[in-house]
Amino acid sequence: MSFTTITTQAAPLPVGAYSQARRIGPFLQVCGQIATDPATGALLKTDAAGQTRRVLEQLGTILAADGAGWDDVLMVRVHLASDDDFDVMDAAYRSVLAEPFPPRTTVTAGLAPGALIEADVLAVRT
Template identity: 65%
Template sequence: MTFITVNTTLAPTPVGAYSQGRRVGPFLQVCGQLAAHPTTGQPLDGDVAAQTRRALEQVTAVLFEGGATWDDVLMVRVHLATDDDFEAMDNTYREMVRAPFPPRTTVTAGLAPGARVEIDVLAVVG
């Protein structure tokens, strides 16, 4: 089985031991995307709506680089810093991801300092 590492300059360069995405066969896993400047990697200031928008843009870029679109997404996982951000995140998500929506799990988790949301997806390409 051949693994293909997926990287794009439209998402931040990994700061740890991970890839932006990895594809094996038809499966493409996009790593958790925190809202960050793609060149500097600096976290994006702003509310959860702005951070959700940026994180989804980064996910979209990695999907594209791996040969996929949101139509190919099988599962979405959203991690929020606080449950209080759910409604604002969900409203922004609805603006950017079209129906029918892929299955999604949303949980509250400890995130990097300043991060309000982290999003990862699993897609099936082709």
């Protein structure tokens, strides 16, 4: 099966051996995003709420680059640097996305220095 690589200058470009997103058939996987400035690549030095909003904005921008949106998202995976940030992240998440929310898995993981959240999405376009 062939695939399409999705790239947009409106979101941070990859700094390693990965793509911003890849679509295979109706499935669109967007890579993990941390809260960075797409122009400079610098990590945003803000709290978990600010980083959550920026990460969701970046994910939305990459989804849009392939004509998708949050209504197409099948699954969100969130990685937090600390369990202590769950409530703050969840409140910021609710302020950006509308119900009904897509399924979400949230785990604590080691992240890039200074990153409080990383998230990726799987979307299905019909």
